[in-house]
Amino acid sequence: MTEEPAAEMRARFLRAFPGIALTIFLSAVDQTIVATALPAIAADMGGIERVSWILVAYLVAATCAAPVFGQLGDAFGRKRLLAVALAIFAAGCLGCVLAPSLPVLVAARMVQGFGGGALLTLAQALIGEVLSPRERGRYQAWIAGSFAFASAFGPVAGGYMTQVFGWRSVFVMLLPLALLCAVLARRVPRVPPARRGARLHFDWAGLALFVVAVAAALVALDRARRLDPTLLPLVLGLAVLALVATLLLLRAERAARDPLLPLAMFAEPSIWRSYLLSSLVVGAQVGMISFLPVWLQTVRGLAPGPSGLMLLAMSLGGASGALFSGRMVARTGHAMRWPAVFLPLGSVIWCAIALTAPGLPLAVFVPLLAMAAFCSGTSFPVVQVTVQAAAGRERLGAASAGVAFSRNLGAAAGTALVAAVVFAAVGLVGAGPAFQRLVAEGPGFLAVLGPDAAMALRAELAEAFRALFVTAAVLTAAGGVLAWQVPLRRF
Template identity: 30%
Template sequence: MAGTSKAAEVKPEAKDGPQPRSVRVVLFALMIAMLLAMLDNMIVNTAMPTIVGELGGLEHLSWVVTAYTLATAASTPIWGKIGDMYGRKGAFLTSIVVFLVGSALSGMAQDMGQLIGFRAIQGLGAGGLMVGVMAIIGDLIPPRERGKYQGMMAGIMALAMIGGPLVGGTITDHLGWRWTFYINLPLGAVALAMVTAVLHLPKKRGRGRIDYLGTALLTVGIVSIVLVTTWGGSQYEWGSAIIMELIFLGVASIVGFLFWETKAAEPVVPLHIFRSRNFSVMSVIGFMTGFVMFGAMLFLPLYQQSVQSASATNSGLLLMPMLLAMMAVSLIAGRVTTSTGKYKIFPIVGGALMTVGLYLLSTMDVSTSRLTTGIYMAVLGAGMGFLMQITMLVAQNSVELKDMGVGSSTTTLFRTLGSSFGVAIMGALFTNRVNDEMASRLGKAAGALPTATLNAEGLKKLPVPVQEAYKYAVSSGVHGGFLLGAGIALVVFVAAFFVKEVALRGAGTPAPAAPQDKDKAEPEAKEAKEANEAEDKVAVETA
């Protein structure tokens, strides 16, 4: 291939055999990068009370998280497109550097305004970490073999969710809150060095220009949507002027973006990827799965602390039945997919188990034991395990290699937006149910209680009747939130039946042509095969 070094023309070992040791080294580095992206918020959330105590600015507290989330969501599709146009390795290394710069600056922040700004820089880098990991794996490993690595990804997620609060609390207590950001530097440096030394992909020359107008419209649309879901019902009433303005701005920007993408020479999100039924269905399933998963992660610790009297640390450990079930099932599903090439059954079973698990969780009340809760969580975790990585695998299998970056970033973006909607909508429903239940049990006195900050320790300081009222209120709120989640999971179950089981590609196998392009199928298949074979000439060398 022109412009490709001799090293880049060395093919990896047989695709159906064990991956070379150097590929495993690259995967280890990618897992570190994924851990950075997922662990950060978990660690920082634990340190927030200490940060506010030192820097002040309690009224801006939510922006520490919001700035990071907005930057991550807005930059995700952009990183994917840059990787497709100019090379995945360079884009990925740049995102790591941006993330580390943001981490270092956040650790040095002297006031809340600086911290918010530096967290936005950190979020810009984080947007490229997850997309880079998924797209590089998509380049290195054929879909048929990719399933076996799903357990690794699920394991990283479980490690971040379980270990984040523990690590964050320990670092804050013994080293200070600034080290919750500095801890990213050595981990990121290891990932940076390993990826630089070991990963070699064919270099790409930029084709055309970056779609600046499409990028701007998409960014405004995403920021508006995330702000609506973050502010609506909390800082501002849903019917307030600012929320209505944000909704109008978000809708107008997305409509303008969709129109422009049909005209752009090099669209940031090429709409033709949605011609694939599987890609479109997996985008919907990813959105709904994000909605359910992050909503559950919000309510379960709250229920365990308020109703089951668990400490903040223990409530994180009590999530282990869900996280371990998710990891184990994801690993099994991945192995089966690799050995058989079959996958349609997994989203169907996953949707069914998620629906059942969320319904069971909605039945919890003040007398539900931790063991029973653990069993219900395991059912939910098993359902998510069938879905978490299969959605990305099938989505990547549905696009050509030249669109691997935007395919991965679009799937990630849908899941991110789903999590934002899930936390906002389920959170609003929960809050309303809690307030109504408290008012019905305590009358006007309920309005004077800081129910949003009550935990196991805070409850013990209140009179017994108030404690009981709050526990019943939380149980009622959880019931409504998880019942809504069960309805959303049912949509996943139904949508899964529309997945078409297309054979997972091995090395050099082209992506399937879109149904409406059958007349072009043969030449496009030949072109895709040639491109695939060229990109499969990947050199992955040991340092």
């Protein structure tokens, strides 16, 4: 887009920012707020073994919504579609509130996820429409900070609402937020669509194959992280289905007039390397968030409350890193320089934690945790800005959708990988059965073992959980290598 005077550009963004930031906050909160309500939902509706479908259904729907609304936004304009996405999201929330059974709740979460994925994609692309490439870094950093705060706020709010008012109140709380987003979205500047006047031939075949590939891959990853041998045939079957659907999707996209996934764009080195970098870093972060409380409770003996507060250090560190790199992009024009420097440093910090974790004082551990998250956070705004700049305005929606997809896939794959590594390491030290009972029964299981046996188990787990931090170090280092390989480095 053409350059604008700085004052006019800032005025346009400040007018749009409340609606955009709250929309992303709403989408981020919705992804995390339900996790702490799952035990209550299982107790109310039964089926503890099936309750994880509430999370999987949301993730699949949100991932599938990203390219759909990315393409539609490029064709018809994003402000109009933002209202549609908010309506879908609100309908899903209402369905969750009124759900009489677990299958209905899962279906409502799919509707909610479709709306939530659309909100995130449209809001990110709106920033690209309102701001010039160099200025996007600073404000993408504020958006990343909003996302990080929402990710930390969600579990706390969900736990409190569930405990005081019941699990349905979690979804009730989201409805007024969606309404406020709709009001603020009216202030977002209307920008003519990049493909104005061009007829869109929607890629229905590509969408169907994409849904099959994504659903099969994400469900396979969800089942694989459980490391249950009885699920191996299902996991392999889903993996084959995902592979076949992906190959057919690539063939269909080459023949489509208006492909859902523009392969030429994804083939650009600056874009696909940024996507892969995002997947690696998010995979390390989400995997750590999933298992760090387990380590703190089983090895360090912390209660659930204090161990949950430790995650705030990661959220604050990640948000600070995003703010730092975003401001530096706006000030210097250099983008990939910052994650290229800080991601290797983050890998070194994870290695240091792995070497010293069992006896590391918490007063030292928490700052190191925040520093490692800071290093990872420097990549968040840079990836979005780089991809949008490389794609150009006509493919802004598709490029932003790709970032959302890479993050979702990275989160699912990272959690599965970390789970596999941790459980394998626990098995190697011979503590597998005891660890599973400890996770299922909580710290009370240690009292049953007796002081000596409990101390021995904690020592074994302390050695095994070094693998958690090593895995984060490897993924972060790989992201750092990719950051050096991205051609588009300055705006």
